[in-house]
Amino acid sequence: MDRERREDGARAWIAGNLQRSVRASSDPDVRVYAGGQPQRMSPYEFARLVRKLKIFRWLERFEFGSFLDLASGFEHIPYLVTERYSVPAYYADMVHQFNLPIDGLFYGKLDHAVTLQLPVLPYRDDAFDVVLCSEVFEHLVRPIEAIAEMMRVARKYVVLTTLEGLAVNRWRRILSHWHVDVRVPHVERNFLVLDEFAALFGDGWQHESLLYSPNFPASLVEAVTDQAPAYDALDDTDALVAALCRAVSEGRHGPGSLGVVVVKPKAGALVRPPRIQVDAELARWLVAKAAFEEEWTQTALGIWAALERNPALRPKDPAPDRPVAPALLALLRCPDCGGPLDGAGTGARCGVCGQTFPGDWGVPILYSSRPADGALTDKALSRLCGDSRRRRRVVRRIARRLRRNERAPGPVRKLAWRLLPSPNAP
Ligand SMILES: [Zn+2]
Known part of the structure; x- marks a missing residue:
């Protein structure tokens, strides 16, 4: 099937890039931190910290006893969750290499990781209090089914973030879809306006923008080289923490905002009011952890090199x-x-x-061995929309549109792409 071929293609593409990104983060010339302090902050690393800070600000407001990071990739958010809240936290990714407990046992992957394939989640109902899915939605071939599955396995809260998946308006959404080349592995293919997210998540959903450019050290629409001086100035932890607190202080949508953080508490799940007092402490902790992870990557690469030379040194457990x-x-x-x-x-x-x-x-x-039929099942619809006929109608329409977009482009569209610039380009 075409769809499965695309999912396999994405998996192979991500696995191929893993090696490259590990090498990049071990290069002393591109290291962000030194001695626990930021020394070479970049717009990319800053946005990554902002995203984590936004996620953890929400976690601070929850009451939970277990956590799953769906499509955890090369990040270690479950490790951070266990460190901070002392609850069991789990990893899951479609790329098997990401899940192996060989990147440092303290990260907690051992006996806490599963290789899976969205949209089918191989977990029992209500398996985890919190299910996080960060920066994956936009790439999914069957995103609505995946969200229905998240709602099934989460006992209390679903948290979803997507930078590219929120279209600012309908026209932009149409244009973004029209430009998607589904033949490209790991392409961003899902764009929804805010009203459509509302129909998907329903009553009680909460949301904020992921990034708010006016509160960033430099405007996000400037070229990266023009942004660089503002980030070079963030060369001590206090300055970086202050900049991070400012960046997360605004969650509105509209001009200058990008992406969305969606929080869906299930019936009866408590969401405490926000406490901005916690921001600075949380930011400082995340910066210290990011510096530690970068440092550890260097150490781990040294250990791996030594084990390659002398396999007899390899520990017996885990094996x-x-x-x-x-x-x-x-x-x-x-x-x-x-x-x-x-x-x-x-x-x-x-x-x-x-x-x-x-x-x-x-x-x-x-991985499921059953071929997907591509239709949005009534089960998924009921899980998401209950008996709201209006929401069912909207969600069905979104599913049909996303399916239609999975068709490969014809010659006319390919030609037109060359003439019209893509809004999806970073
Ligand atoms: Zn079975």
């Missing part, structure tokens, strides 16, 4: 033949039929349909 932990299995269900999973060798086996799934290092690979 590739580690079975999936029983506590992790208890959270899972078969991605094909929803049945309970048992451990089988280094992978898992469904107790109902008998399907077996591979795995290594304690990380099961739970």
Whole structure:
């Protein structure tokens, strides 16, 4: 199927880029921090810190006992969550290499990671209090089904962030869709206006902009080289923390704002009022953790190099033949039929349909083997919209539009792309 080929293509593309990005972060000439202090802040690293700060400001307002980062990638947000709130936190990504517990055991991936494929989530209902999905929505081939699944496995809160996925108006949305080349792996393909997010998440949803350019050290629409001096000035932690607090202080949409943070508390889940007093402490902590992670990447690369030269030094535990932990299995269900999973060798086996799934290092690979039919199921619609006929109508329309956009471009459209600039270009 075309759709599956595209998902496989995206996975291979991301895995190929992993090596490159690890190398980049280990290059002393591009290091952001030195001795725990910022020395070479960049617009990219600053926006990354802003995104984390926005997410953690929301977590501060929740009451929760477990956490899942869906499509955690090379970030370690679950590690940060466990450090700060002392709750179990889980990793999940469609790229298996990201999930392996080989990048530092303290990050907590061991027995806490699953390789999966959106939109099917191989977890039981209400498996985690909080489900976070950050900067992935815009790339998903079946985003509505994926959000319905997040609502299923989250017991209390779903948090979604997307920088590119929010279109400022309908015209811009149409133009963005028209420019998507679905043949490009990992392309940004989903654009919704705010009203459509409202229809997807329904009553009680909360939202704010992800980035608000007027409160940034330099305007986000300027060329990166023109922004550089403002970021060079953030060369001590106090200055950086102050800039971060200013950047997150505004959450409005409209001119100068980019992206959206969506928070959906399920019925009965408490969201405490915001406390801006916590911002500075939270920002300082995130900066210290980012500096530590960069430092550790250097150390880890040194260790890996030494182990390559002398494999006898390699620790026995964890090892590739580690079975999936029983506590992790208890959270899972078969991605094909929803049945309970048992451990089988280094992978898992469904107790109902008998399907077996591979795995290594304690990380099961739970891709569904059922071909997706592409239709938005009534189950997903009911999960999202309940019995609201108006919302069902809007969500169905979004799903149809997104499906239509999965068609590969014809020669006329390809020619027109050369003539009209894309609004999707960064
Ligand atoms: Zn099954």
